Structures are given as C-alpha cells and as structure tokens.
Amino acid sequence: ITIENLRNEIQASDEAIDAYLKKLNVITINGHLRLLDFDFRTKLIEYIISIISIQDWSKDNIPIDKCATEMREICPKYVAKQFLEQIGTISSDDNSISLNKNTISTHYALDLLRNLEKMKLSEFMTCWRECVPAEFPIDLEQLKEFVIMSEGTISYIDIDNLSEKANERIKTLFSRKNNWTLSELEPFLSSLTTSNAEFNSLLATHTRCILKDGQKYYVPKYG
Structure with missing residues (x-):
C-alpha cells in the first residue's frame, strides 16, 4: 500500500496519519509503506548510539x-x-534531531522481554539500567502498554495480537493475571471504546470490583 492510498482511504489529517505511521515504525520505500522489523530497529539503534559516541x-x-x-x-x-x-x-531547520530518550529506553526494555515468558522484576530493572546510556530514563510507566506485572515478575504482551472482541481480549488479559487495577487495564482496553462512558460500560459488563489491602482491583465478572 502507498501513503497516497492510505490517505485516500482513511478519514484523518495528513499529520495524524504521519504520526500514527511513525508510532508503528513504518517507512516509505519506493512509494510503498514498509514496517521495520524489531530486530533491524535494534541493530539501527545500536549503530546510531555507536556513531554518536565515535563522533x-x-x-x-x-x-x-x-x-x-x-x-x-x-x-x-x-x-x-x-x-x-x-x-x-526534528529541529526547526530540519537538519538535526534530538534523540527521544524514552523511545530508545523503551525499545531496549522490550528487547529484553519479548522472547521471555517472564522475568523477575528486580532482575529486569537491573538489566534494563545496564542496557541504556546512563542519562536515559528507565521508568515502568513507559512500559504500561507493553507489559504485565504480577507477583514480582514482569512479562511482555503484544497488544496488536489481542482480539478486537472485548470479551476475548478481557479473557486473555485475565488468563495472564488475576487482579488488575484500573490504570493497568486501561492501556489494553481503551482502544476498544470511544468515550469514558463506553469504557465504564465495558468494565461493568465484563468485570467486577474487589478491595484488597485498601486497593480496588478488577476481576472477571464470571468464572
């Protein structure tokens, strides 16, 4: 598919489409859109970091x-x-960039996790800190759309592989973790709804609340 095809088919501004393609790591080759492979992006990032150091x-x-x-x-x-x-x-003159440190550190975090079933959280934080330059931030908040944390462990979850059907997606999420806070669930469910009312209705339909140590958690409504 070409960028022109996409703009003709999707009712969104050019800026919104470009921003979304950037988020997906899509580039244009001979007029056609191509998704950059994760491992290739890792190779490019490491090469860039090396060049920055050398130069x-x-x-x-x-x-x-x-x-x-x-x-x-x-x-x-x-x-x-x-x-x-x-x-x-990109700078105002389009000649240089300021490296997005969050983007880089998030990529390295996912590189650590994506091929593992799970990892001890303390071990992960140590490895993550060692992977990225010292001045780059490491904050679990950066990973809220990509990971599940439970009982001192952390694991990767690919939101693109989750079902678009709410009941199936919620079933998958609760098969990975029994109790969820609202802030933990939100990144994985918000794309299925278009308003707060719709989001709250989805939760009411498929989950129920429990209190545990003074904290509100969501669990499956049935089963």
Missing part, C-alpha cells in the same frame, strides 16, 4: 544527513533518515 555528537543535536551517511553500511541513506526522524524530534 562525539550531543544526543540532543544529531546531524541527520551526516548520521545517515555514516549508516550507509547497514542500510540505504533514505531508510536511515526516516528512522532517525522516528526516534527523535
């Missing part, structure tokens, strides 16, 4: 053209430029 560039002022040229050994320059724009904020 002694500020992570807040990375020259796009020069960096893309340095990356020509692992990908075409036009691919490198698009990827750089995905992982950073």
Whole structure:
C-alpha cells in the first residue's frame, strides 16, 4: 500500500496519519509503506548510539544527513533518515534531531522481554539500567502498554495480537493475571471504546470490583 492510498482511504489529517505511521515504525520505500522489523530497529539503534559516541555528537543535536551517511553500511541513506526522524524530534531547520530518550529506553526494555515468558522484576530493572546510556530514563510507566506485572515478575504482551472482541481480549488479559487495577487495564482496553462512558460500560459488563489491602482491583465478572 502507498501513503497516497492510505490517505485516500482513511478519514484523518495528513499529520495524524504521519504520526500514527511513525508510532508503528513504518517507512516509505519506493512509494510503498514498509514496517521495520524489531530486530533491524535494534541493530539501527545500536549503530546510531555507536556513531554518536565515535563522533562525539550531543544526543540532543544529531546531524541527520551526516548520521545517515555514516549508516550507509547497514542500510540505504533514505531508510536511515526516516528512522532517525522516528526516534527523535526534528529541529526547526530540519537538519538535526534530538534523540527521544524514552523511545530508545523503551525499545531496549522490550528487547529484553519479548522472547521471555517472564522475568523477575528486580532482575529486569537491573538489566534494563545496564542496557541504556546512563542519562536515559528507565521508568515502568513507559512500559504500561507493553507489559504485565504480577507477583514480582514482569512479562511482555503484544497488544496488536489481542482480539478486537472485548470479551476475548478481557479473557486473555485475565488468563495472564488475576487482579488488575484500573490504570493497568486501561492501556489494553481503551482502544476498544470511544468515550469514558463506553469504557465504564465495558468494565461493568465484563468485570467486577474487589478491595484488597485498601486497593480496588478488577476481576472477571464470571468464572
């Protein structure tokens, strides 16, 4: 599919479409949209971090053209430029980017978790801290759309693989964890609704509340 096809089919502004494609790590190759593989993105990020160190560039002022040229050994320059724009904020003159530290640290966190069933939370936090540059933040809040935390462990969950049917999605979530807080459930259910009223109705239909140690939790309504 081409970007023109997408804009003709979807009722949204060009800016909204571009932002969504950026979030999905989609680039344009010969006019067609292509999704960058996770492992390839890892390779690109590691290469960029290495170049920044070698060139002694500020992570807040990375020259796009020069960096893309340095990356020509692992990908075409036009691919490198698009990827750089995905992982950073472009300057007003369009010549440089400020690396998005949250984007990078989140990627490394998912790289640790995505091929494991689960990991001890304390061990994960130690490994995560060691993976990213010292000045990059590591905060579990960054991962709320990607992980499930339960009984001192953390595990990866791919929201794109969850059913679009509310009952099936909720069944899957509760098969992974018995009790959920509202803030934990929200990232995985909000895309199924268009308003707070609809979201609350979904919860009322499929879950019930319990109190545990003064904290409100949601559990399956039936079974």
